[in-house]
Amino acid sequence: xxxxxxxxxxxxxxxxxxxxxxxxxxxxxxxxxxxxxxxxxxxxxxxxxxxxxxxxxxxxxxxxxxxxxxxxxxxxxxxxxxxxxxxxxxxxxxxxxxxxxxxxxxxxxxxxxxxxxxxxxxxxxxxxxxxxxxxxxxxxxxxxxxxxxxxxxxxxxxxxxxxxxxxxxxxxxxxxxxxxxxxxxxxxxxxxxxxxxxxxxxxxxxxxxxxxxxxxxxxxxxxxxxxxxxxxxxxxxxxxxxxxxxxxxxxxxxxxxxxxxxxxxxxxxxxxxxxxxxxxxxxxxxxxxxxxxxxxxxxxxxxxxxxxxxxxxxxxxxxxxxxxxxxxxxxxxxxxxxxxxxxxxxxxxxxxxxxxxxxxxxxxxxxxxxxxxxxxxxxxxxxxxxxxxxxxxxxxxxxxxx
Amino acid sequence: xxxxxxxxxxxxxxxxxxxxxxxxxxxxxxxxxxxxxxxxxxxxxxxxxxxxxxxxxxxxxxxxxxxxxxxxxxxxxxxxxxxxxxxxxxxxxxxxxxxxxxxxxxxxxxxxxxxxxxxxxxxxxxxxxxxxxxxxxxxxxxxxxxxxxxxxxxxxxxxxxxxxxxxxxxxxxxxxxxxxxxxxxxxxxxxxxxxxxxxxxxxxxxxxxxxxxxxxxxxxxxxxxxxxxxxxxxxxxxxxxxxxxxxxxxxxxxxxxxxxxxxxxxxxxxxxxxxxxxxxxxxxxxxxxxxxxxxxxxxxxxxxxxxxxxxxxxxxxxxxxxxxxxxxxxxxxxxxxxxxxxxxxxxxxxxxxxxxxxxxxxxxxxxxxxxxxxxxxxxxxxxxxxxxxxxxxxxxxxxxxxxxxxxxxxxxxxxxxxxxxxxxxxxxxxxx
Numbered sequence: 012x013x014x015x016x017x018x019x020x021x022x023x024x025x026x027x028x029x030x031x032x033x034x035x036x037x038x039x040x041x042x043x044x045x046x047x048x049x050x051x052x053x054x055x056x057x058x059x060x061x062x063x064x065x066x067x068x069x070x071x072x073x074x075x076x077x078x079x080x081x082x083x084x085x086x087x088x089x090x091x092x093x094x095x096x097x098x099x100x101x102x103x104x105x106x107x108x109x110x111x112x113x114x115x116x117x118x119x120x121x122x123x124x125x126x127x128x129x130x131x132x133x134x135x136x137x138x139x140x141x142x143x144x145x146x147x148x149x150x151x152x153x154x155x156x157x158x159x160x161x162x163x164x165x166x167x168x169x170x171x172x173x174x175x176x177x178x179x180x181x182x183x184x185x186x187x188x189x190x191x192x193x194x195x196x197x198x199x200x201x202x203x204x205x206x207x208x209x210x211x212x213x214x215x216x217x218x219x220x221x222x223x224x225x226x227x228x229x230x231x232x233x234x235x236x237x238x239x240x241x242x243x244x245x246x247x248x249x250x251x252x253x254x255x256x257x258x259x260x261x262x263x264x265x266x267x268x269x270x271x272x273x274x275x276x277x278x279x280x281x282x283x284x285x286x287x288x289x290x291x292x293x294x295x296x297x298x299x300x301x302x303x304x305x306x307x308x309x310x311x312x313x314x315x316x317x318x319x320x321x322x323x324x325x326x327x328x329x330x331x332x333x334x335x336x337x338x339x340x341x342x343x344x345x346x347x348x349x350x351x352x353x354x355x356x357x358x359x360x361x362x363x364x365x366x367x368x369x370x371x372x373x374x375x376x377x378x379x380x381x382x383x384x385x386x387x388x389x390x391x392x393x394x395x396x397x398x399x400x401x402x403x404x405x406x407x408x409x410x411x412x413x
Numbered sequence: 414x415x416x417x418x419x420x421x422x423x424x425x426x427x428x429x430x431x432x433x434x435x436x437x438x439x440x441x442x443x444x445x446x447x448x449x450x451x452x453x454x455x456x457x458x459x460x461x462x463x464x465x466x467x468x469x470x471x472x473x474x475x476x477x478x479x480x481x482x483x484x485x486x487x488x489x490x491x492x493x494x495x496x497x498x499x500x501x502x503x504x505x506x507x508x509x510x511x512x513x514x515x516x517x518x519x520x521x522x523x524x525x526x527x528x529x530x531x532x533x534x535x536x537x538x539x540x541x542x543x544x545x546x547x548x549x550x551x552x553x554x555x556x557x558x559x560x561x562x563x564x565x566x567x568x569x570x571x572x573x574x575x576x577x578x579x580x581x582x583x584x585x586x587x588x589x590x591x592x593x594x595x596x597x598x599x600x601x602x603x604x605x606x607x608x609x610x611x612x613x614x615x616x617x618x619x620x621x622x623x624x625x626x627x628x629x630x631x632x633x634x635x636x637x638x639x640x641x642x643x644x645x646x647x648x649x650x651x652x653x654x655x656x657x658x659x660x661x662x663x664x665x666x667x668x669x670x671x672x673x674x675x676x677x678x679x680x681x682x683x684x685x686x687x688x689x690x691x692x693x694x695x696x697x698x699x700x701x702x703x704x705x706x707x708x709x710x711x712x713x714x715x716x717x718x719x720x721x722x723x724x725x726x727x728x729x730x731x732x733x734x735x736x737x738x739x740x741x742x743x744x745x746x747x748x749x750x751x752x753x754x755x756x757x758x759x760x761x762x763x764x765x766x767x768x769x770x771x772x773x774x775x776x777x778x779x780x781x782x783x784x785x786x787x788x789x790x791x792x793x794x795x796x797x798x799x800x801x802x803x804x805x806x807x808x809x810x811x812x813x814x815x816x817x818x819x820x821x822x823x824x825x826x827x828x829x830x831x832x833x834x835x836x837x838x839x840x841x842x843x844x845x
Contacts, residue, residue: 055621063699063703166700166804167698167803168805169524171804173526177526234804237803239692239806243806243807243810393807395695
């Protein structure tokens, strides 16, 4: 627009500069680079203070209405969770490791608990396995509703923001009854769950789930079957089946591209092997399919919750107490466990070195893996499709930064 | 679910009313009395009937209405009153304020929430005033590299243009600020200014997101103006006049929407696009381009643009009513007053005042205004409704709708009108 040399942007954001770009790089302060801009190309900073971005930045270059280059720039909310985990013992790690995705806190903690159980050598009681499945699926619904609300407001549909955000409160109340906390539950512990189901939980849970299933269908009436929405998101940001596998995407993005991959089926953990559910898979691989798969996931989650409530042992312990002070008795080993979270397969790699604290905790998060394919999807799209494609990738910036 | 708003209780409601009345009296006394003192001290007031004009004289006038009624009547028929108060800007701003309140409450009900509730105590009616006060008290920030004169003047131009559009709308027989023979053409001339002001404001901000928003607004408004103008041609063919008052008067028995539904639909969709309402709010798409061409506007400059856009909304709804829904026409709501009452004055029980010409307006006038306001409110309701139902559409889809679908439908509408005239149903020498 103004035709002058654009302001030096951060190095992570600089596109490959054309030959003979500006001043020699030696004179610039470290971390900056000079970028020569074309008169037709305009660089937009979408984020971190943009209503259409999360805690991250997209450097987008547009030619007219078309995006010619996109450079995601995550890292604004890096909190060093993995490093912090090296200074706390296995139980004290629980509250802070769920912080990356507080809306999906049970699922974020799940692989860590599974791995810690392997290292500490504790068995999970049978009843706790079912309670974990129920809590995990309810929490997945809470996460997907939050995601759906933001997807709605990104597309300018304010009713779709308010409805899931309001219905989410009911499930949060249910989780509050179960765990005592509304959002950050810290419910899973190595060896089971923290406390047993409260009295009358089953009735309350079935009532809420029944209402919720009714509401899910209404979401389809107002949002997913809306002709404007379909014409706007169908055919945009198409990720082919091969590309989805090549980029290493997981979860709803992978399943929207026609790959049937669900860890709950492939590597059943806890009580998932006995649950009766199906994995929704769509073939189109566009933004619409990617936004429809989480909606189908919510239906399946409700089914799993009903199933788990029916098959659960009616009494028994829910927590195996850990032995106090396990110093010097822990084995020297590495474990890697992964679960299917609201965004995709979430893994946790724990290295133990005979100390009460883990030597290394590495979280392999789905958000970062889904983010990788974003530049390829956005290149050549119109600027108006940017929010639709961006948020359909099921990317949670805080989780990607950890 | 946690309780957000307390239940409605009559006691609380009455208490809120009395609270408001109490504070009004206190504030009026605290602010009004010093002002009266200052005015009396500095201003040399005229002498009427051997007495200095003062606020207490009003009580005397009220007890002797025969001296004040002619004065008020003379004031009502001045141009200043028409421009500033009744069919002009004051009325439009009042409707705009009501529109904002209704929009917020209605949208809240659709989205299962409460909406503004606490400000003003009665269902949040003073929320708009609070928002206005906040906007006024905010600092006006002008970007360093902006074209300052243009940037500052653009919001004022926007409100002025919207008010100019209001001036052409006939609200009741004879009650219009500017009764021009080329009224419809003048309205389109005024509408043609909006894209210019928008792009001026966007360009003078010298910022990226306003620039993209301005370009979008320019595309959108220019391409939807063509079907908008074409959709009115059917009405012009049927009535044979461009005067808006005559068009409204021609629909005394049936509105043109019965004969030209296609034209009405095209006009309505184009009005949505011209007003930048959802689903056509691309120039202000927040998830793509922050706030579009409003991004750099701050404080009361933003408030002025919002006021202008709601006044514009009223003007478009009123234009729709005048063109397709029959304007003020409708059955009389009250029987007309008899001659004796108007000439001799009111004489009802203890109240007895022989004041000629006391009903300042005739019953026909009241009926006309109420019908007009009701119809306009209905149209505004349907303009607000899509906001809760539709997502935003994309610029290429928008232009495709404008250029392919709506222009074709507008021509269909013109052929329908021509067919009606040639078949001898309507028009000069027609059946109806």
